Amino acid sequence: MIELDQVTKIYKGEVLALYSVSCKITKGEFIFLVGPSGSGKSTFLKLLNRQETADQGAVWIAGKEVGALPRSSVPKLRRLVGCIFQDFKLLPNRTVYENVAFALEVTGRSRQQVRTQVPSLLELVGLSKKTHSFPHELSGGEQQRVSIARAFVNRPPILLADEPTGNLDGDTSNGIMRLLAEINKRGTTVVMATHDQNIVNAARRRVLRLDRGRLTADEAKGRYS
Amino acid sequence: MALSLGYVFRETRGNLRWNVTLFAATIVAVWVSLTLFGSSLLIREGVEQATGRWRGGIEFIVFMNADATEAQHAAIRGALDENPEIGGYDFVDQQGAYNEFITEFADRPELIENVTPEILPPSYRVKPTVDDADVIEALAAQFDTRPGVRQVTLPVEVIRTLQQNSQKVSVFVLIIAIVVLLAALMLIANTIRTAIFARRQDIEVMKLVGASNWYVRLPFMVEGTIQGVIGGALAIPMLFLMNNLMAGFVQDDYLELLRSLVVDSAVVWNTSLLVTGIGAAVGVVGSLFAVGRFLDV
Numbered sequence: 001m002i003e004l005d006q007v008t009k010i011y012k013g014e015v016l017a018l019y020s021v022s023c024k025i026t027k028g029e030f031i032f033l034v035g036p037s038g039s040g041k042s043t044f045l046k047l048l049n050r051q052e053t054a055d056q057g058a059v060w061i062a063g064k065e066v067g068a069l070p071r072s073s074v075p076k077l078r079r080l081v082g083c084i085f086q087d088f089k090l091l092p093n094r095t096v097y098e099n100v101a102f103a104l105e106v107t108g109r110s111r112q113q114v115r116t117q118v119p120s121l122l123e124l125v126g127l128s129k130k131t132h133s134f135p136h137e138l139s140g141g142e143q144q145r146v147s148i149a150r151a152f153v154n155r156p157p158i159l160l161a162d163e164p165t166g167n168l169d170g171d172t173s174n175g176i177m178r179l180l181a182e183i184n185k186r187g188t189t190v191v192m193a194t195h196d197q198n199i200v201n202a203a204r205r206r207v208l209r210l211d212r213g214r215l216t217a218d219e220a221k222g223r224y225s
Numbered sequence: 226m227a228l229s230l231g232y233v234f235r236e237t238r239g240n241l242r243w244n245v246t247l248f249a250a251t252i253v254a255v256w257v258s259l260t261l262f263g264s265s266l267l268i269r270e271g272v273e274q275a276t277g278r279w280r281g282g283i284e285f286i287v288f289m290n291a292d293a294t295e296a297q298h299a300a301i302r303g304a305l306d307e308n309p310e311i312g313g314y315d316f317v318d319q320q321g322a323y324n325e326f327i328t329e330f331a332d333r334p335e336l337i338e339n340v341t342p343e344i345l346p347p348s349y350r351v352k353p354t355v356d357d358a359d360v361i362e363a364l365a366a367q368f369d370t371r372p373g374v375r376q377v378t379l380p381v382e383v384i385r386t387l388q389q390n391s392q393k394v395s396v397f398v399l400i401i402a403i404v405v406l407l408a409a410l411m412l413i414a415n416t417i418r419t420a421i422f423a424r425r426q427d428i429e430v431m432k433l434v435g436a437s438n439w440y441v442r443l444p445f446m447v448e449g450t451i452q453g454v455i456g457g458a459l460a461i462p463m464l465f466l467m468n469n470l471m472a473g474f475v476q477d478d479y480l481e482l483l484r485s486l487v488v489d490s491a492v493v494w495n496t497s498l499l500v501t502g503i504g505a506a507v508g509v510v511g512s513l514f515a516v517g518r519f520l521d522v
Contacts, residue, residue, distance in 0.1 A: 049433070051522060071438075078435035089430050093243040105232050106436035150434060 001027040001189055002048065002158065007057035009043050009213075017043040019213040020057070025191065027157070030184045032200045033193040034224045035210035041193035044210065045160045048191065049081045050074050061158070079107055082151030082188075086163035088143045090135040090150075096122065097131045100149045107154060121149040125179060141172035145179065152183055159183060161192040165199060173199060200224035236444035237451070240424075247420035248452065254416040255456025255504050258409030260463040263500040265402035267464060267493065271471075271486030272394050283356065285365040285379035287349040291319065297373025298347075304371070305351060310364055312354040318347045346375050358385045410507055413456075417449060417511040418518075425519045432522035441520060445512045453508025457501030464500070468493050 002025040009018040018040045025031055033041045046052040047059050050066050059066040062080065069077060090099050097118055104114045122128050125145040135143055144164055151159055161180065165173035177199055184190045194200060200207060200223065207222025208215060241248055287301065305314050317325070323342040330336045351368075353361050362381050369377045421428075431441045472487045 051433075075432075075435045075437040075440075078433060083433055089426070089433070091427055091430055093239065102431070103434040105229070106431060106434060106440045108229065111231065154435070 001025055001029075001062060002191070003060040004044075004047070005058045005060070007047065007054045007059060009040075009047065009052060010055050016213045018047075018054075018210075021210075021213075021215045022057075023208060023215060023218060025189060027189055028184070028187055029189050030181070030203070030205045031189075031191045032203070032205055032207045032222070032224070033191060033210065034195060034200055034207055036195060038212075039210040040213040041195075041210055042162055043213075045083075045162050045191065045193055048158070048160055049078055049083055075106075079154050080156050080158060082154065082156040082159045084144065084147045084151045084159070084161045084164050086166040088135070088140075088147045090143055090146055092135050095132050095134055096127055096138070096146050099135070099146055100153050103150045103153050117153060118149075121153045124152075124182070125149045139172070140168050141175060144168065144172075144176055148176070148179055148183070152188070156188065158189045158191070161190065161194075163193055163195075165194065165196055170198070177203065195224075197224045232440075233443050233447060237447045240444055240448050241451075244420060244423070247416075247423060248448070251413070251416045251420055251449075251452045251508075252456045252459070254412050255409075255453055255507070256459040256463075258405075258412050259457050259460040259500045259504050261405045262402060262409050262503070263460050263464045263496050264467050265398060265405050266496050266499070267468060267488055268486060269395060269398040269402055270488050270492050270496070272391065272398055274488055274492075275486060283361070283380065283383070284350050284352045285361060285377060287351060287365075287368045287377050288346040288375045289348060289373050290375045291344060291346050293347070293373035297371075301349060301368065301371060301373065304368070305349065308364070308367075310354055310360065312352045314349045314351045316347070316349055319343060319345050322347065406503075410511075413453075413507050414511045414514065417452075417508070418515040421445065421512070421515040421519065428516065428519045429522045432520065438520050442513060442516050445516045446509050449508035449512030450505050451508070453504035453506070453511075454501060456508075457497075457504025460500050460504070461497040464493050464497055465490070 004021050004023050007018055007021045008016075010016055021040075021044070033044055035041055043052060047054055048061065048066065050069065053067040058068075061077065064077075066077065091102065094102065100118045100121055101114045104117060109117075119128065119131075122131060125148055127142060127145050127149065130138060130142060135146065138146065144167075148164075159180070164180070165176055168176065173196065180190055180192065181203075204221045204223075206220050207217070207224060209217035209219075209222075209224070289298065289301070302316075305311050319342040322345040323340070326340060326345065327337055351365075353364055355361065355364075358381055361379060365377045365379045368374055428441055468487060468490075
């Protein structure tokens with residue numbers, strides 16, 4: 001499903017973000033990407049949805065080399081790879097419903113499809129009663145649920161989560177993790193960057209550890225300490 | 226994947242609703258800029274029209290001898306008819322010349338007393354189709370030596386002065402119009418860029434959820450077009466106002482120059498359409514470029 005083959009990424013100013021990282025992630029896995037700030041977790045995720053491209057090596061998703069895709073094919077890739085972010089990145093002028101619907105509309109779905117799919121997604125993330133609220137009227141946890149609904153509404157086979165619990169308290173984080181586990185159970189591969197030890201240790205999933213751009217550990221049912 | 230009209234309409238409406246201030250700012254920028262540009266065009270048109278009117282009035286006069294034979298007249302008429310550079314001519318006979326003399330010197334009866342139609346030369350008032358001083362001079366010279374011709378007169382110095390000055394004024398006003406247009410384009414493009422810069426995060430999110438570049442661009446382009454058209458349309462009454470203000474100076478002899486710059490309302494309409502078209506084009510292209518900077522996500 002996802003393969004990194006000796007991937008190196010160096011940002012301008014000679015900042016080494018990733019160095020010769022290789023790994024394979026199979027369909028339906030739940031992966032924790034751990035490491036301290038600046039270890040390359042976000043860069044790893046950005047390479048998967050073509051926000052960045054590798055300087056050396058190759059990233060493969062569903063048999064296609066991501067870095068070699070023409071620009072016109074990037075939107076299609078991003079419909080296969082849903083994203084959630086630490087700062088939610090919701091559109092502030094749109095309601096919960098509109099934020100989720102937007103992700104469907106830009107892929108050319110009919111209004112009928114939007115009308116049926118958005119409510120079911122909002123029910124999945126527990127926000128059926130907040131349909132007409134605006135992001136600023138929601139708690140952090142609720143905003144992250146909207147973000148998850150938006151990322152998952154196209155039913156992408158891959159979901160990337162960049163520190164999704166970074167701004168949330170313990171209980172709220174657990175709620176988000178349950179939601180991600182539920183999505184994973186439905187067959188979506190989840191790659192989640194985090195440095196929250198409690199979450200990683202409680203889940204006992206595969207853990208990829210990055211340290212200053214290098215992949216230093218790859219453990220099934222790993223721990224993070 | 227086909228772009229849905231409903232999507233474009235809703236997005237554009239949303240953009241307008243959420244960014245009323247910047248939307249209005251762009252319209253004002255387009256309005257003011259295009260009013261200035263349109264005014265420059267109208268002034269140029271007025272100058273062209275005024276000098277054209279003066280130029281069109283230039284003619285040379287072939288004075289015949291008072292005793293020229295009918296054959297000599299026929300030869301002159303034949304030559305005038307054949308020459309493609311001559312648009313037409315009027316024949317003023319001796320009685321006609323006398324009538325003109327009386328009108329001209331109405332306040333000097335002592336002159337009129339001493340003149341009779343028989344001593345005045347008949348003449349051909351010739352209107353050339355060209356307005357180049359050198360050509361008219363050469364044309365006039367062709368008639369100077371013909372039998373029966375007493376003299377050919379032409380206001381060549383007047384033509385030359387007029388030609389040089391009208392060209393200078395026309396080029397000068399055109400340069401001003403171009404400079405104003407460039408300033409207008411930069412002002413409009415900058416305002417649109419500011420408006421879109423404020424929404425760069427929206428664009429980033431759109432791209433990250435899989436929107437193609439055209440899905441992001443199109444609502445912005447429609448918005449830019451609406452702004453351009455509204456700004457251009459608002460400039461139309463300003464152009465009419467300016468033209469009418471100049472027309473209002475008709476009563477004032479001291480501002481005769483301005484009076485001559487008043488143009489026909491059809492010209493104002495044409496300029497208005499041009500200005501509105503430019504407004505729409507600038508709106509579309511400005512938005513296209515401004516959005517383009519943030520599409521690389």
